[in-house]
Ligand SMILES: *[C@@H]1O[C@H](CO)[C@@H](O)[C@H](O)[C@H]1NC(C)=O
Ligand SMILES: *[C@@H]1O[C@H](CO)[C@@H](O)[C@H](O)[C@H]1NC(C)=O
């Protein structure tokens with residue numbers, strides 16, 4: 001019997017959205033209710049795990065969120081199984097949790113134009129946050145899914161900074177308070193230091209999601225500087241190119257100079273050092289070539305974004321650093337210039353940045369390049385660096 005059950009649940013789990021929604025309603029209900037039933041009450045771990053997998057697959061179909069009862073039943077089954085003593089059961093349950101949060105995130109961003117549309121109520125969202133936070137303390141594979149879930153949740157939760165200004169009449173909107181936000185960030189930070197490669201990768205991704213949420217006022221957050229430090233550390237020291245690239249992606253998300261706060265000089269310095277070591281070190285095994293190339297493209301994008309913000313008003317120590325690195329920066333920018341002139345004005349990092357989160361900055365790389373050159377030129381001019389200024393004026397003319 002368990003074998004048969006596992007086989008049919010495994011079969012549900014192989015289903016695509018098209019197949020699922022082409023089923024008559026009663027068959028769909030059968031699939032979901034038998035999965036939930038097995039997840040809640042079957043005595044055999046493999047059956048439970050298969051049931052959670054089936055729930056995880058169906059959770060990817062964001063249409064199910066329109067059902068009045070399904071999300072609640074799924075969350076109950078997920079919550080219950082994330083507390084089971086069997087690790088494989090917790091792994092599939094946490095995987096289902098992350099998938100469900102991903103669907104909720106898509107719907108939440110879709111519904112933004114229609115703020116009256118109810119998605120899930122306050123207590124449901126706060127339950128999801130609670131489950132995900134709890135699971136960040138579990139083993140690697142569970143932790144990795146928990147971090148993924150937290151990232152999706154941080155993308156759309158409205159973080160509210162003035163508790164007194166909460167419009168409580170709208171029960172449908174969950175407001176994360178500063179404490180909730182801080183707890184999420186702390187959980188991500190401790191996961192990055194205790195987790196394996198996949199956890200670290202997911203933390204970078206989660207931070208990108210968090211940074212994209214403009215209800216988070218980065219400049220006012222005390223934790224911001226430790227978050228930037230950790231991203232810089234991963235970018236510099238990780239021996240995994242994918243992690244480094246995703247750290248670079250996250251560092252490019254904040255939109256203004258103000259968002260980087262007091263970390264701005266450190267981020268500029270860190271990026272410059274990484275660029276320098278990457279360009280001076282071409283020894284890379286062929287298997288790493290594609291990842292290295294992606295990292296380089298992303299790093300270019302991130303560095304141009306940051307350098308566009310430097311100004312004569314920056315700290316003297318940062319300005320001294322930029323003067324010291326002038327000849328490296330000039331060569332690097334020149335190289336980009338000729339690359340742009342020989343190719344079309346293609347977005348450099350489109351394949352890496354333009355990912356499932358729809359984070360695709362609508363700026364031409366040429367505009368970024370010339371804005372970085374002009375900002376540096378202003379720093380050098382105000383610092384009375386005649387020779388450097390002349391060289392950057394020339395560069396500015398060729399990028400204008
Ligand atoms: C964990 O799952 C097993 C089946 O794999 C079940 O028998 C047991 O009751 C569950 N434990 C808890 C605490 O839910
Ligand atoms: C160059 O890269 C290799 C492998 O990627 C690394 O072991 C080495 O330390 C790097 N050298 C410098 C000078 O960064």
Ligand SMILES: *[C@@H]1O[C@H](CO)[C@@H](O)[C@H](O)[C@H]1NC(C)=O
Pocket residue numbers: 362
């Ligand atoms: C990108 O910007 C251009 C002009 O600044 C605008 O016309 C275009 O609609 C934008 N595209 C997107 C996808 O926002």
Ligand SMILES: CC(=O)N[C@H]1CO[C@H](CO)[C@@H](O)[C@@H]1O
Pocket residue numbers: 108112155156157158159212213214215
């Ligand atoms: C840039 C972005 O998507 N920000 C979102 C952060 O979350 C709030 C709350 O859901 C949205 O209103 C923002 O649009």
